[in-house]
Amino acid sequence: MTSPEKPAQPGGKGGQSGEPSDGTPRRGPAPAAGIGRLMGGQPTEKSMDFAGSAKRMLGILRPERALITVVLLLTVASVALSVLGPKILGRATDLIFAGVVGRGFPEGVTKAQAIEAMRQKGDGKAADLLASVHFTPGHGIDFDKVGVVLFWVLLIYVGASLFQLVQARIATTVVQRASFRLRQDVEDKLGRLPLSYFDKQQRGEVLSRATNDIDNIQQALQQTLSQIVTSLLTIVGVLAMMFWISWLLALIALVTVPVSIVIAARIGKRAQPQFVAQWKTTGKLNAHIEEMYTGHSLVKVFGRQKESAETFRKENEDLYAAGFKAQFISGIIQPAMMFIGNLNYVLVAVVGGLRVASGSLSIGDVQAFVQYSRQFSQPLTQVASMANLVQSGVASAERVFELLDAEEQSADAAAPAQPQHVRGEVAFEEVSFRYEADKPLIDGLSLTVSPGQTVAIVGPTGAGKTTLVNLLMRFYEVNDGRITLDGTDIARMSREELRSHIGMVLQDTWLFGGTIAENIAYGANWGASRSDSDKGGGGWREGVSMDKIVEAAKATHVDRFVRTLPDGYDTVIDDEGSNVSVGEKQLITIARAFLAEPEILVLDEATSSVDTRTEVLIQHAMAQLRTGRTSFVIAHRLSTIRDADVILVMESGRIVEQGTHDALLAAEGAYARLYASQFAEPVAGA
Template identity: 75%
Template sequence: MGGQPTERSDDFKGSAKRLLRQLRPERAILIGVLTLGALSVMLSVAGPRILGHATDLIFAGVVGRKLPDGTTKQEAIQRLRDQGHGGLADVIAPLDVVPGQGVDFTAVGQVLLWVLAIYVLAGLFGIAQGRLATRAVQNTVHRLREQCQDKLSRLPLSYFDQQPRGEVLSRVTNDIDNIAQTLQQTLSQIIASVLTIVGVLGMMFWISPLLALIAVVSVPASVWVATVVGKRAQPQFIAQWKTTGKLNAHIEEMYTGHSLVKVFGRQHESAQTFRTQNEALYASSFKAQFISGLIQPTMMFIGNLNYVLVAVVGGLRVASGAISLGEVQAFIQYSRQFSQPLSQVASMANLVQSGVASAERVFELLDAPEQEPDPAEPARPEAVRGRVAFEDVSFRYQPDKPLIHGLSLAVDPGQTVAIVGPTGAGKTTLVNLLMRFYEVSGGRITLDGADIAKMTRDELRSGIGMVLQDTWLFGGTIAQNIAYGSEGATREQIVEAAKAAHVDRFVRTLPDGYETVIDEEGGGVSAGEKQLITIARAFLARPVILILDEATSSVDTRTEVLIQRAMAKLRYGRTSFVIAHRLSTIRDADVILVMESGSIVEQGSHDELIAAGGAYSRLYAAQFAQAVAEAD
């Protein structure tokens, strides 16, 4: 999953377009962002031109005070030419000079007030634009998170079996956060930068087409720099976020199993793996940031060269009288305004590439093959009693490696079926097929005569309770954990289920009783007590079919016996599938299925199978004889 540092995006343009399509529902807000951005840019662009007029007023006042009073502007200019000061006459010609009159500070003050008002209004429009852009981005990311959540609920169990949990979590957390950051920092800025480039370019051509052409010369060079550097940086951003996913997966696995890591003395190996992946992340991140960071200083260098050319040529144009000093001042400001958004757009290339790299990883999740949809007209059993039948069922995890072939089995309502066999025989797979975590490759499974493949998954699973060997508790009270599968359960029903599962006896010893808060890892209670809570959860749901996959492996023998007695009371009218190695569970079962290599090789009661002297008898002798001796 980590990829190689040189790996490139599979479809950068396609992923970028798809990310932009996520913004479509925000069209109305984006129109507002564009409108406010245009108004803000128009006012900002107008500011230097008006400020240049103030410079002309000051310069005209300084020059006019030195000219003879009582003459006209034309007479003063002609007199300068006659005196051999043609250059000065050319400078004065474009100005509104009144000979003998100094600086008109009233007019200058009015111009400055106009400039202040324009910039204040432009700032307000910019703030409003930023607020709307933030709303558009957050709405988009909110929808993207919901899409990921909905997608996760539609993905088959096989997807999660093939993906490290940390990798999946990285896609729906780190990558989406990076997309949000990218959109937040680039959306309004790109709009403002593009509008600024267009507006400033128009003003520069209005003031002086020659100077504007000089400024435009830097654009191809800037585009070339951004393109070359961007192509080199993109593979590093892909590697950066894929390596981040690998590192998160390793951290999540090591944190979850930190006690086992210590028990088996693998801290050094775990730390070494972390260092290796952390160094890989450092290398890809450093290369991505360094290479993309070359864009802005290079653009600044090009901008400074452009500034020098504009200043020199502009000075010559002022000396020739082609433009005024204020116009040159305004043009120099515009040249800065022109190069700055170009640099900003170029420097945002690293953010855009990083964001698109994350978007591609999120889209890979969203495009992952989903489980088959529920039928439009689902089948329903006439009466749910718990009769389960496997009819010539075949299944394989991999196309070339069959696991179950031609399996047939009928379980009557109320029967307790124990499934035994060596590791890899297909015991848990049988349960997964019944739950439709996986779909059968051939044959069918029926529940009270209805093909479960034609039922909705929700309706099928609503009648099944499942307790696994790996307990799962969420952050909340013990009462909330017990009632997790039974919405609206009363306190009396919770306590009744707890008593049946022998949870009540240790809950009463806790300071807060049923309101004791436990965390996601079940901190504060032992492994056996956690298992009892999950069993109480299944009891409270009162399912038609009960599945126990090594559910009593974490409880002591006495507690298991008590649980079996309690289960016997709840067994009437309910079908139970039990995957267990404990002798007591297997002895009490109505039917014992012995599986080997995906097939049922024997079935019958404990005594019948022992008397047959077949696979079960051999398994009993190998695995259960010692347990009987210890129990006796």
């Protein structure tokens, strides 16, 4: 098993950046190097493709086609009942009005006689009005019929509400499942991305896409999916009922629709770029906050609080401006639609009143039509008012899709090779590598390391020391040549198989939130939990035994400080390891590698963060750990590698010297100069 350290960062600490000696960057900055990029920028965003991104965002709902069909059927049923309600309610109004009118005429005459009598008296307009009313002279309001109509209206609206409730529940399930899959896709994608992607991205920016943007997509789908469908079906159903009642009034109501569409489209077109800017700026602000939080000690040490606060203020102002513009511009849609809806309402009321006066429509029909007019304009207003949610969601979707579309690391071979017996022989055969096509770093490097050898790699900053290890781990792929493990080309092996034979300890430590025991056992098929019966000192369920953990801790001198803690190995540390010292964090990561028992060890300045006494102790532990294992040790302190079997001196991606410590000193070459300069500095400083 590999020790789960962070991959060696060519742009990280320790000066082993794989950059030319003049300091010109070979590639983008490492994600953790936030302080160095205090005023860093953001990768340029692609131009926004609203239609394409919106279509793709809806595509994440495709696996839920069956449930979506049920949602549509329930929506149709709910809308149909809701649309039918005003028409039936208009029947109750006609019954009441007919009763009031009938009570005003003497009993015993017919409706036709009563109407004719009114015409003879000169009340022609009133006679035309009452001609469409189904009244019986001498009879008042038929409360039994009115009660039956109201009962049916009640049933219709209750049924519509129940259908809407079930539809909303299922729609929520659809959106939550889609969001779950999208998060899973992003998680899987992050595992397939090459190290170079994270070197060029700010950590907070990636986190923002994986959290904030997906949450925003979920919110947009949740609040608009069923509502838009309901609104569109309501528009169709209401329009049909309006034409059934009066085609003339329906045409009048339709006059305002093109105006509404044009206004909504124009406003939406202006708002969309602002939503893109809003979420882009959100990512930048999150990245800055994350960097300043993780590096707050260095910010204070170097007195960059004011500069950090100024950067935050600027990013915050940019987010405020973009958010304000986006919400304000899109927010204009709703009042504009309401204004147009009110104009439509006035037109319908005036023309409907004239139609009632002429006897062409009943009062109940006009009442129903007025309700339909409101129902017709309301969904238009709702659809328009949801434009800001849709636009915001699409802007976030584009950012997530950009992550999902990022170029992945090359796939493992279909039939991966595997050494029959891993002994730890490593060979670099004419290996060439470059981070950028026109800037070679390693060119034609050849090296053979025998099983069990300890190889120390030294050289100035930017010589390519850590890059060599990155190539061995397949964090990057070689451009030319090949690297073999016991004769097998590692490019033909699966990455998981290759890394299972390599343990790694970096200068930059990594701990996760959990107990010290869990952190040590992480690299050795760690079981996630311990049963109650094990708390007394038994084994760890489905994982390495507690005895093995303690043995590794003792060998690397972790046990001596763990015993001083109140909870011992059950002491919980946070993901930054802030409740243990830097040296203690490094000891824990070394214990992790010790427990993994790999065939190959990679130690990248692994003892740089511990005190001199602890370093001596760890050197003895490392000597025991390296026995029978191939080891690559990258070191700046040359005193720590005197006992290495082979010392490689690298300059500009080439091995310029190799040999033992004594032989290289006797040669009086590059190694001797490095050694002399290192030990001369304290004397000069004195």
